[in-house]
Amino acid sequence: MTALAVEGVSWRIGAVPIVDDVTLELAPDEFVALIGPNGAGKTSLFNLISGLRRPSAGRIRLTGDDVTALAPYRRARRGLGRTFQTSAVFGSLTVAENVALAVQARRGGAMRAWRRRADREIATRAAEILAEVHLEHRAGRDAGSLAHGEKRKLEIALLLAGEPRVLLLDEPMAGVSTEDVPTLVEVIRGLTAGTGRSVLMVEHHMDVVLDLADRVAVLHHGALLACDSPDAVMADPFVQEAYLGEGL
Ligand SMILES: Nc1ncnc2c1ncn2[C@@H]1O[C@H](COP(=O)(O)OP(=O)(O)OP(=O)(O)O)[C@@H](O)[C@H]1O
Numbered sequence: 001m002t003a004l005a006v007e008g009v010s011w012r013i014g015a016v017p018i019v020d021d022v023t024l025e026l027a028p029d030e031f032v033a034l035i036g037p038n039g040a041g042k043t044s045l046f047n048l049i050s051g052l053r054r055p056s057a058g059r060i061r062l063t064g065d066d067v068t069a070l071a072p073y074r075r076a077r078r079g080l081g082r083t084f085q086t087s088a089v090f091g092s093l094t095v096a097e098n099v100a101l102a103v104q105a106r107r108g109g110a111m112r113a114w115r116r117r118a119d120r121e122i123a124t125r126a127a128e129i130l131a132e133v134h135l136e137h138r139a140g141r142d143a144g145s146l147a148h149g150e151k152r153k154l155e156i157a158l159l160l161a162g163e164p165r166v167l168l169l170d171e172p173m174a175g176v177s178t179e180d181v182p183t184l185v186e187v188i189r190g191l192t193a194g195t196g197r198s199v200l201m202v203e204h205h206m207d208v209v210l211d212l213a214d215r216v217a218v219l220h221h222g223a224l225l226a227c228d229s230p231d232a233v234m235a236d237p238f239v240q241e242a243y244l245g246e247g248l
């Protein structure tokens with residue numbers, strides 16, 4: 001069973017193909033990096049997978065089910081999680097409160113209900129998630145005071161609160177200082193290993209891509225140029241000419 005299947009998906013604006021007949025499958029536990037020059041269509045493909053845009057042709061499946069016609073929140077309910085460049089973190093709440101609210105949102109019920117009775121189950125799940133992203137030592141800190149790299153970990157924690165099976169990570173290293181990259185890479189590596197989750201990640205840092213990805217998908221002018229092991233993709237002359245040759 002594939003976790004995510006993109007089947008012959010195209011998205012055209014007028015006659016211009018922005019995403020052009022892309023077919024891509026992610027297995028459970030698999031980590032695929034999506035690379036390509038600026039304007040290749042990476043964000044557009046994420047928008048199609050998450051449901052912000054409807055494809056002109058093709059289908060999107062989550063664990064076998066056709067979700068092409070479903071709204072983004074319904075896809076989220078079926079296990080699709082996505083990070084955005086803009087942060088969804090409440091800066092004036094603590095790190096633990098942010099995650100607890102996200103867990104509460106997933107489980108349903110009013111925020112007031114959570115505030116009135118400290119729900120032990122929610123707090124326990126929030127603590128587990130904070131441990132998974134290596135932020136437990138920041139639980140009591142105001143989220144607004146976190147450094148960039150830690151904020152990214154918190155964003156991943158908020159995503160995990162939705163209990164996703166497939167995660168779409170949009171440039172998780174953007175804006176993160178060089179010294180914070182290794183610990184963030186370890187958190188992201190842990191998202192798939194043995195968890196049954198799958199990750200599709202857009203990332204411009206090639207060292208991070210080559211370190212994390214089981215496979216690398218290369219998008220060029222909206223079309224999938226290659227999707228193979230990192231070594232094979234790096235050695236592909238087509239890829240070298242179309243992408244790596246342009247400089248990163
Ligand atoms: N709503 C839109 N209307 C018109 N053109 C669009 C729209 N969305 C995207 N495009 C165009 O589609 C192409 C692909 O854009 P997209 O943002 O998906 O690329 P990208 O690979 O994510 O680029 P980057 O790495 O710069 O984020 C670009 O030429 C862009 O200008």
